[in-house]
Amino acid sequence: MAAFKTLDTIGNVAGKRVLVRVDLNVPMADGKVSDATRIERVAPTITELSGKGARVILLAHFGRPKDGPDPALSLAPIATATAEVIRRPVGFAADCIGDKAASAVGAMKDGDVLLLENTRFYKAEEKNDPAFVEKLAANGDIFVNDAFSAAHRAHASTEGLAHKLPAYAGRTMQAELEALEKGLGNPVKPVVAIVGGAKVSTKIDLLMNLVKKVDALVIGGGMANTFLAARGTDVGKSLAEHDLATTAKQIMIEAASAGCAIILPSDGVIAREFKAGAANETVAIDAVPADAMILDVGAKTVASINDWIDRAATLVWNGPLGAFEIEPFDKATVSAARHAAARTKAGKLVSVAGGGDTVAALNHAGVADDFTYVSTAGGAFLEWMEGKDLPGVDVLKA
Numbered sequence: 001m002a003a004f005k006t007l008d009t010i011g012n013v014a015g016k017r018v019l020v021r022v023d024l025n026v027p028m029a030d031g032k033v034s035d036a037t038r039i040e041r042v043a044p045t046i047t048e049l050s051g052k053g054a055r056v057i058l059l060a061h062f063g064r065p066k067d068g069p070d071p072a073l074s075l076a077p078i079a080t081a082t083a084e085v086i087r088r089p090v091g092f093a094a095d096c097i098g099d100k101a102a103s104a105v106g107a108m109k110d111g112d113v114l115l116l117e118n119t120r121f122y123k124a125e126e127k128n129d130p131a132f133v134e135k136l137a138a139n140g141d142i143f144v145n146d147a148f149s150a151a152h153r154a155h156a157s158t159e160g161l162a163h164k165l166p167a168y169a170g171r172t173m174q175a176e177l178e179a180l181e182k183g184l185g186n187p188v189k190p191v192v193a194i195v196g197g198a199k200v201s202t203k204i205d206l207l208m209n210l211v212k213k214v215d216a217l218v219i220g221g222g223m224a225n226t227f228l229a230a231r232g233t234d235v236g237k238s239l240a241e242h243d244l245a246t247t248a249k250q251i252m253i254e255a256a257s258a259g260c261a262i263i264l265p266s267d268g269v270i271a272r273e274f275k276a277g278a279a280n281e282t283v284a285i286d287a288v289p290a291d292a293m294i295l296d297v298g299a300k301t302v303a304s305i306n307d308w309i310d311r312a313a314t315l316v317w318n319g320p321l322g323a324f325e326i327e328p329f330d331k332a333t334v335s336a337a338r339h340a341a342a343r344t345k346a347g348k349l350v351s352v353a354g355g356g357d358t359v360a361a362l363n364h365a366g367v368a369d370d371f372t373y374v375s376t377a378g379g380a381f382l383e384w385m386e387g388k389d390l391p392g393v394d395v396l397k398a
Contacts, residue, residue: 003398004169004174004177004397005167006171006174007048007168007171009168012052014053015053015054015055016054016055016142017108017142018049018054018057018140018142018144019059019136019161019165020045020049020145021143021150021157021158022042022045022059022146023146023148023149024039024042024078025038025060025062025063026078026081032077032081037376039078042147042172043085044171045146045171046082046086046113048171050086050111053110053111054142055105055110055114056112056113057108057139058090058113058115059096059136060075060115060118060119061118061119061125061157062074062078063118065121068121068122074117075117079091079092079115090114091108091112092115093115093116095121096117096121097138097139098135101116102139104116119136125155125157126153127156128159129160130160132160133161137161141165142166142167142168143164143165143167143168144169144170145169145170147392148172148176148375149377149378150392151173152379152388154392155392158391159391159395162395162396167395169396173393175373176375179352179372179375180384182314183373188313188314189215190215190311191214191312191314192215192216192217192309192314192315193210193214193216193217194218194220194315194316194318194321194336195207195210195317195318196220196221196224196320196321196333196357197221197223198221198223198239199226200226200244200248201244203223203319204244205388206382206386209387210316210385211251211258211262214260215260215261215312216308217262218305219262219264220265220305220320220321220333221319221321221322222239222240224294224297225239225294226241226244226248227251227252227262227264228240230244231252231264235293235294236288236289236290236292237293238292265297265298266300266301266304267299268285268288268295268297269294269295269297269298269328270283270292270293271295272291272292274293274323276327277328280295280328282299283298285298295322295323295329296321296328296330297321298332301332302331305321306336309340309343309349312349314349314350315340315349315350315352316352316353317340317351317353317358318354318358318381318385320333320357321333324361330361330364333361333364334364341365341371344370344371344372351373354377354378354382354385355375355381356378358374359374359375362374
């Protein structure tokens with residue numbers, strides 16, 4: 001793994017203005033934060049810097065403003081929620097550059113925490129405009145990036161600032177990079193990957209990269225139907241991208257040449273309706289009726305997946321095995337997740353998971369806290385799994 005500059009090498013920060021890029025893109029309900037998970041993740045970096053006497057200035061985006069400032073996308077309510085999480089006051093400035101920001105920063109004392117307004121209120125943020133970078137940098141002496149979830153974007157507050165100020169990875173960014181290194185960078189073998197979800201089309205790069213790096217690739221969800229159909233199996237009315245048969249075949253060829261085993265369902269849970277509690281049955285994968293759809297993998301497939309998890313030293317997981325949002329089509333995902341969690345707790349498995357649906361599925365199974373690491377980064381996690389360079393990470397290399 002490339003060495004990254006972290007808070008361990010930042011030196012004395014007392015009295016220094018530290019610009020900290022964080023992910024505060026949290027869900028809101030009735031004007032209040034409804035899930036503070038992302039705030040909780042960056043709290044250690046904020047409190048560590050504040051405790052060492054730094055003047056901590058938080059930079060973040062919220063939503064996707066279209067035409068400049070939008071009161072509905074202001075970070076003001078999130079300042080209050082952040083204060084509750086870190087148990088110390090958090091000031092708020094109604095702009096992220098200019099006089100309002102400079103005045104608020106100038107009034108700070110050592111240890112104070114200040115949140116600046118939504119960086120995306122300026123189109124120059126996403127354009128990584130040098131003049132905008134200069135204006136952001138004017139309020140800081142040091143830059144700390146603790147937003148891995150935004151590290152795949154070369155924006156002013158995620159990449160540009162690191163060229164203007166001494167730059168370091170925050171504790172959350174550091175934990176993410178260390179976990180990802182254990183997952184695919186330099187993993188303990190054998191490595192098994194589970195990739196699920198609806199469509200192959202959104203994960204072609206991911207699959208092409210994984211077959212070269214893992215010992216076995218379990219394919220579930222609607223994606224598996226595309227591979228089954230490409231292999232000549234009739235999947236009835238199941239969700240499948242039949243136009244990607246050639247792509248699926250190429251991925252299987254790449255896997256064979258790389259010595260990666262492709263694990264597809266041997267049985268499936270089928271139904272005629274896509275709704276909770278729909279009448280269902282389990283059939284062999286080559287016996288799916290023409291009027292039925294596969295909504296989960298069957299017990300034999302789950303047993304096979306769990307067997308592969310038992311053989312693995314490292315597990316990387318992205319995407320559910322079935323339509324886990326609807327009972328009873330959550331059984332396979334829950335069973336495999338709990339099996340992986342038990343192996344992890346027993347010290348026999350390094351398990352790294354990520355992606356929105358994956359996090360939701362692991363929470364649904366009640367095991368998210370039992371995995372070695374669960375990434376909430378979404379797009380950045382996926383691009384890392386695809387083997388792509390992340391601008392906001394590369395710029396932090398020592």
